[in-house]
């Protein structure tokens with residue numbers, strides 16, 4: 028045990044809420060502290076403070092020192108778009124970018140989230156994989172519905188989980204790594220001569236990338252796509268869009284879909300993405316997801332609440348990196364599309380040679396335009412049908428006050444997120 032009293036465990040809580048101390052998730056931590064006062068707790072508001080952490084080396088080093096002193100690291104976070112929020116994602120990226128993994132290695136870890144149980148499993152699979160990649164001893168997770176703390180039965184359940192964590196640390200139980208390390212392809216994609224250009228007619232295409240110059244394969248993939256499209260394809264780099272920061276979770280947009288940020292995100296979303304028939308999302312795998320820039324893009328679309336923002340579009344995902352080894356990422360992308368009433372098709376650079384990737388990208392382009400012309404959107408799967416029922420119950424139930432715009436939308440659309448789901 029690292030704490031001064033040999034019977035006392037030191038638990039470091041990595042708070043993944045952009046709200047900082049006033050987060051709902053932190054109420055669960057407050058409850059744990061109250062019930063187990065013999066242990067010490069230190070909360071690090073890494074999501075709320077991410078801008079300082081990025082810039083201030085002393086603050087960064089302080090955080091690492093505290094993590095090094097922990098017997099248990101608790102990843103405590105709210106669900107944001109099937110994962111953690113972009114700010115937390117950025118913190119995790121920094122750990123790998125700055126080679127700070129050793130501060131975590133060998134320490135016990137667990138996840139604790141609050142949410143409405145919409146894709147909590149993908150978020151916890153992500154945190155589990157990150158913990159394994161950091162060489163931590165991952166003990167499991169606790170996924171609370173955000174109102175659970177108000178129920179005695181759930182408080183008792185949380186106590187039982189916490190007791191298990193404490194005992195596991197005290198007994199120094201052995202833990203098996205469950206998620207194998209990623210194996211990255213050695214292919215550096217070099218496109219061949221462009222194939223026959225595909226005419227997109229009047230269909231409007233947007234290729235959205237987060238290319239920051241670090242991946243030759245990603246740049247080559249977007250280049251191939253752009254050159255194959257004959258017609259108007261707009262290439263937009265997320266780094267060129269004026270986005271000031273990640274979603275703050277304030278939920279002020281719930282009233283009338285107006286975001287507190289006055290940057291360029293909403294105009295970009297409404298004037299460049301909404302009019303498109305086809306959107307190709309190009310990105311590089313960072314740790315066990317895409318970049319935090321992509322995550323910020325997804326999070327900020329929350330200004331639309333629980334109503335569809337890009338419904339009916341053909342989506343192509345062009346991913347550089349080992350997507351096939353990251354089940355939770357693939358699931359998150361496909362489910363996001365399905366839930367939004369879109370049609371998703373994916374291509375990655377996990378192929379033996381460049382000629383194969385040329386062929387796959389050309390075929391993707393062709394299929395996107397054909398499906399757009401045919402107006403083909405596949406029937407929704409469990410991802411969208413199940414999510415719809417969760418949202419509907421929440422909007423008509425406990426979230427009704429905060430999400431009035433959703434409520435009005437659901438009423439106007441006969442209790443349905445989409446007319447096609449009634």
Ligand SMILES: Cc1cc2nc3c(=O)[nH]c(=O)nc-3n(C[C@H](O)[C@H](O)[C@H](O)COP(=O)(O)O)c2cc1C
Pocket residue numbers: 044045046049050051052053104105106107108109110141142143144145146147173274275276277278326327329
């Ligand atoms: C931008 C945004 C995205 C969210 N995405 C999800 C989600 O994917 N799944 C879910 O169950 N809840 C989602 N939620 C709900 C939060 O996870 C939930 O309200 C949580 O309890 C907030 O915790 P906090 O106060 O600690 O930040 C989202 C909330 C926001 C603001």
